Amino acid sequence: xxxxxxxxxxxxxxxxxxxxxxxxxxxxxxxxxxxxxxxxxxxxxxxxxxxxxxxxxxxxxxxxxxxxxxxxxxxxxxxxxxxxxxxxxxxxxxxxxxxxxxxxxxxxxxxxxxxxxxxxxxxxxxxxxxxxxxxxxxxxxxxxxxxxxxxxxxxxxxxxxxxxxxxxxxxxxxxxxxxxxxxxxxxxxxxxxxxxxxxxxxxxxxxxxxxxxxxxxxxxxxxxxxxxxxxxxxxxxxxxxxxxxxxxxxxxxxxxx
Amino acid sequence: xxxxxxxxxxxxxxxxxxxxxxxxxxxxxxxxxxxxxxxxxxxxxxxxxxxxxxxxxxxxxxxxxxxxxxxxxxxxxxxxxxxxxxxxxxxxxxxxxxxxxxxxxxxxxxxxxxxxxxxxxxxxxxxxxxxxxxxxxxxxxxxxxxxxxxxxxxxxxxxxxxxxxxxxxxxxxxxxxxxxxxxxxxxxxxxxxxxxxxxxxxxxxxxxxxxxxxxxxxxxxxxxxxxxxxxxxxxxxxxxxxxxxxxxxxxxxxxxxxxxxxxxxxxxxxxxxxxxxxxxxxxxxxxxxxxxxxxxxxxxxxxxxxxxxxxxxxxxxxxxxx
Numbered sequence: 001x002x003x004x005x006x007x008x009x010x011x012x013x014x015x016x017x018x019x020x021x022x023x024x025x026x027x028x029x030x031x032x033x034x035x036x037x038x039x040x041x042x043x044x045x046x047x048x049x050x051x052x053x054x055x056x057x058x059x060x061x062x063x064x065x066x067x068x069x070x071x072x073x074x075x076x077x078x079x080x081x082x083x084x085x086x087x088x089x090x091x092x093x094x095x096x097x098x099x100x101x102x103x104x105x106x107x108x109x110x111x112x113x114x115x116x117x118x119x120x121x122x123x124x125x126x127x128x129x130x131x132x133x134x135x136x137x138x139x140x141x142x143x144x145x146x147x148x149x150x151x152x153x154x155x156x157x158x159x160x161x162x163x164x165x166x167x168x169x170x171x172x173x174x175x176x177x178x179x180x181x182x183x184x185x186x187x188x189x190x191x192x193x194x195x196x197x198x199x200x201x202x203x204x205x206x207x208x209x210x211x212x213x214x215x216x217x218x219x220x221x222x223x224x225x226x227x228x229x230x231x232x233x234x235x236x237x238x239x240x241x242x243x244x245x246x247x248x249x250x251x252x253x254x255x256x257x
Numbered sequence: 258x259x260x261x262x263x264x265x266x267x268x269x270x271x272x273x274x275x276x277x278x279x280x281x282x283x284x285x286x287x288x289x290x291x292x293x294x295x296x297x298x299x300x301x302x303x304x305x306x307x308x309x310x311x312x313x314x315x316x317x318x319x320x321x322x323x324x325x326x327x328x329x330x331x332x333x334x335x336x337x338x339x340x341x342x343x344x345x346x347x348x349x350x351x352x353x354x355x356x357x358x359x360x361x362x363x364x365x366x367x368x369x370x371x372x373x374x375x376x377x378x379x380x381x382x383x384x385x386x387x388x389x390x391x392x393x394x395x396x397x398x399x400x401x402x403x404x405x406x407x408x409x410x411x412x413x414x415x416x417x418x419x420x421x422x423x424x425x426x427x428x429x430x431x432x433x434x435x436x437x438x439x440x441x442x443x444x445x446x447x448x449x450x451x452x453x454x455x456x457x458x459x460x461x462x463x464x465x466x467x468x469x470x471x472x473x474x475x476x477x478x479x480x481x482x483x484x485x486x487x488x489x490x491x492x493x494x495x496x497x498x499x500x501x502x503x504x505x506x507x508x509x510x511x512x513x514x515x516x517x518x519x520x521x522x523x524x525x526x527x528x529x530x531x532x533x534x535x536x537x538x539x540x541x542x543x544x545x546x547x548x549x550x551x552x553x554x555x556x557x558x559x560x561x562x563x564x565x566x567x568x569x570x571x572x573x574x575x576x577x578x579x
Contacts, residue, residue, distance in 0.1 A: 051456055073455035074462075083456050091449035093561055102446045105439035106458035112467070115438035116431055118569070122438065126571055129439075169458050 004029040004173055004205050005050070010059035010069075012045055012229075019045040020229040022059070027173070027222075032199055032206045034216040034237075037226035038249060043209045044086055046226070047175050051083050052076040063173065078106055082166030083175035086209075088158050092151030096142055096161055099150050100133040103168035107132075133168060139201075140164045155182055167202055174198075176208040180215050188212050192219050217241070225249065266565040267573060276426055283418040297418060299530055301486055304421035305479045306522035308428045310506040311515055312475035315432055317504070318512035319441065320468045321448025322375065325500045326387035327476050329394040332495030333367055334360030334477025335484035336404050339412035342485065353415040357424065357481040364477025365470045367394075372469035376462055379451075391500060398492040409491025416486040424482060428475045429515055429567070435471065436515075437569050444468045445513070498540075505547050511559030515567045520558055 005027040012020040020042045027033045035043050048054045050061055052073035061069040068076050077083075082103075091099050108125045115122055137143045140160045145153060150161060159179060166174055179195070180188045192215050199206050210216050216223060217237045225233040225240060227249040233240050240246055265271045286292055292300065313327045338360030346352045371390060375383055399407045435441045443464035446454035454461055484490045502525070510521020532539045550557065565573065 053452060053455070073452075074458055074460050077456055077458035085453065085456075089450045089453035089456075091446060091453070093449060094445065098442065102442050102454070102459065103457040105442055108439050110439075112440060115440055116434050118434050123571065126438070130571070165457060 002029055003027065004064060005207070006060075006062040007046075007050070008060045008062075010046070010049060010061065011057045012042075012049055012054055013057045018229055020049065020056075023226065023229060023231050024059075025224040025231055025234055027205060027207055029172075029205055030199075030203075031221040032195070032208070032219050034220035034223040035207060035209045035226060036211070036213075036216055036223060036240075037232075041226040042229040043226055044177055045229075047083060047177055047209065050076075050175065051081060077169060077171075080170070080172040081175065082169045082171035082173070084159070084162040084166055084177055084179065086177040086181065088155075088162055090150040090158055090161060090165070092149065094150060095147050096137065096150050096153065097130070097133055097146040099161060100136055100165050100168045101129050103165045104129045104133050104136075106169055136164045136168055137161075139197075156187065159183075163198070167198070167204070171204060174202075174204045174206050176206060176210075178209055178211065180210055180212045183212075185214075188215050191215065195219055263565065267570070269570065272566060280419060280422055280426075283422040286418050298486065299526065301416055301418060301421045301482070303523055303526045304418075304425045305482050305486070306503075306506060306526050307425050307519050308475055308479040308482070309503045310510060310518040310522045311428050311432055312472045312479070313503050313507050314510075314512065314515070314518050315435075315444070315468050315472045317507055318514070318517075319436060319448060320444045320465070322379070323381075323384040324371075324387040324472075325384055325497070325504065326371070326391040326394075327472075327503045328495040328497070328499035329387075329391040330364040330368060330473040330476030331480035331483065331499065332394055332398060332490075332492065333364040333473075334480030335490050335495065336360075336398060336410070336480075337363035337477070338481030339410045339484045339490060340404060342412050342415065343410065348413070352413075353417075353420055353485060356415070356485065357420075357478055360481030360484075361474040361477040364480065365474035368469045368473025368476075369466065371473070372466040375465050375469065388497070391497060395492045395496055405491070407492060409489060409494075410484075411489055412484045414485065414488050416482045421482055424478055428478070429519075432471070432475075433515055433567060433569070435467075437572055440464065440467055448513075501547070502543065505543060505550075508550050508555075508557050509546065511557030511562070513561050514557070514559035514563050516564035517557055517559030517562075 003026040008024045010020055010023045023046065035046065037043055045054065049056050052071050056069045060067060063079060063081065068079065091102065108129055110122045110125050134143055134146060137146055142157060142161055142164065145157065150158065153161060163179065180191050183191060195206060196219060198204065220237060222235065223237055223240045224231055225246050232245045232249060233243045286297065309327065309331065313324065316322050316324045338356035341359045342352055342356045346355060371387065374386055378386060398404055404410055443459045446457065446459045447461055447464055451461060506521040506525045507518065509525060511517025529539060532542060
């Protein structure tokens, strides 16, 4: 298996604060890759760097071997990196269906004149997008809510809608920022199964930030541990669990000095 | 009755039939004394206001920015068309449409830099820039002797009901088709959440250019129709008060709604005519409407909703069990 995403000596400074300092890891194609670490370790900043919301101060990010650091976020998304947000960012005034359609639009091909004059290709493509988007809502249990406003959905459904929307891009890499935040134990177990299904069904590599250790240890093939913006451990769940530096970072000063 | 209207909205031929009927009626008004000249001017003003309102709604409602510079685009369209009609064109039946298209095009070209600014500037800051733009345009016309400076111009009276109706329908049709396409959804996504839009692969820069250029084009079209209606334009006809009027119409009718724009323009124009006798006090009523609106119904009458008639057929929600 080759590396889909390679992050090397990545650094991001906000003024005097160093959110990420020399972080490096690689994600293999087809894996579910967990990123864990204490609060403030720089996990979300890392996602924002990969998706182009922030520009790195130093270092490289390669996706399928191409340098993407500093590219515009829209372009990175179109290359096949979908993501969700820690604090859900849906188009709350639009319907559930339209939320997915916005992401699906990147796959439609018709030109501006065709849209303005409503030529046949527009209708054909728009039908394709409605059918395709409904097809995505189906497995997420959202099809019957397609015409409701996204903002009116309960919290858990909003989280699922965000994943469905990211998948509408047909990404090869899916970044999930705390997908289990706010879910109870039962729901988290269901989410684990669901994410496994998503990975197999959509043939997508998943990178997820998560605090629910149960989910991370069950789902992920490999785990990267961040602390103070640096990679302090990387490996299989078993390796990471046994690593003294990880225990040190999480529990604080219990490792051998 | 309600069911009948609902069924009619779903019929493929209902809307085109209405449009043809409306156009025929406007044509009839030209040849038969159905309305007196005063009523005709009011009706044409309603049409011009619908164009202004719908075009500003694209930026302020659908894209969620706050532009106060729409009167600037209107004046660009008005002056460009007036210069063309007065100096360059012979008096033929095609004089008006050519002047209007030219006015719209000039406004659209000037609208482009505003779009470029909006890449990195948003919200209040962009609003201030549009205000500065409006002041620049106004003082530019005040200082160009070729267009009469502060004294203004006297373009020929060419605007009539059929042409106004044509441009109203064209504006609404183009903006509707845009809004319910991937290009329009990109514009709406910017309003909802620009960061999320980017993450969904929306080309936000292209969407902003499109929104500003289309909006300023139709702003210019409205200005051109206005110039050819009143026999007289001067820079002061297109100041911040004019922009405020358009804003009141947009927020009265409802943001991100084309039917709202029609409603806002009709209500506002009629209200201004009815309140004619109280003179300057109208200018007290106008801001008061705005204050009350923001307090009690910040999204306007139709805010974020659309009449079934204004939706493309494919967007009609399926009834349960259908």
